[in-house]
Amino acid sequence: MVVSEIETVVVGLGELKISQNVGMVLSCIGLGSCIALCMYDPFYKLGAMAHMVLPSSLNGSEYAAPAKYINTGVTNTLKKFRENGAVLNRTQIKIVGGASVLNIPGEHKLNIGERNITAVKQALAQQGLAIHAADIGGTLGRSVNLYLRSGRCVVKASGQKPFEI
Template sequence: MKYVVGIGDHIISSNREDSIVIHALSSCVAVIFYDPVELIGAMIHIALPQNANRSGKAKKTFYYADTGLKSIIEELEKKYFVTLKHIQIHVIGGSNSKNENDQFKIGERNLKEVRSILKNFNLHFVEDSTGGNMSRTVELEIETGKLTIKTQALDF
């Protein structure tokens, strides 16, 4: 089955026949986790770097890098018994706006936060296709671990 990860969501699968896809990433960031030993794959679709609600748990945990990455890593370890030293991690997305006056720089900020969190967990990761001014669609095949990235120039 092909699972589509929406903005601020995540999917984890251990079914060899599955694939997981995120369509049209621009400033959002996809973090892909793959365990080639246990054949478990996961994707998170991050929209913003940090949850501004510091008083409690985020309503949309996976929408934010700071709360989402911690949650998906915990779920992989506790529910799927993934050994983090086996895991392959890919970071994709984080495009910039073509607007030179973009004060928010969400893509850049998303990438910075993702890098920081993964490094804090002492996790090695590869940035396959990040930054720039393009839309990306990424798909992971669970059985093989094959990662496919398709790009298209942004027109905004």
């Protein structure tokens, strides 16, 4: 029996990873307010994951990590995905994260998680793309794995059992 090796590639803050290696798992570990955008073309077995930190650039900075901001991160991910031959109308799009982990009492609420959720929904809608599944909001951190052999997207919230979306 041949046991195939699985290579886990961690997608860090602001990073965008794309691959057609079916032995690979793309992984965002410990998402708080950040959003993981997971895309998978089942025909080419092409997967992408972007670990997006903030809704949009406040100062119009052109130099930033490719997925730091959601407004540019979604565009960058779609561009790379198309360049690699993916067809968007059969692509599975899933989003994970956007939690409010740090709830300061009183009027100091940061709301980055909520603003990130709104931003990613808007950015995808502007491209005419539907979200196929999501695990977003709440107060718990999450990790997400995208298995490029099958397109399975498995989420594990802090202290809870993993589940597929």
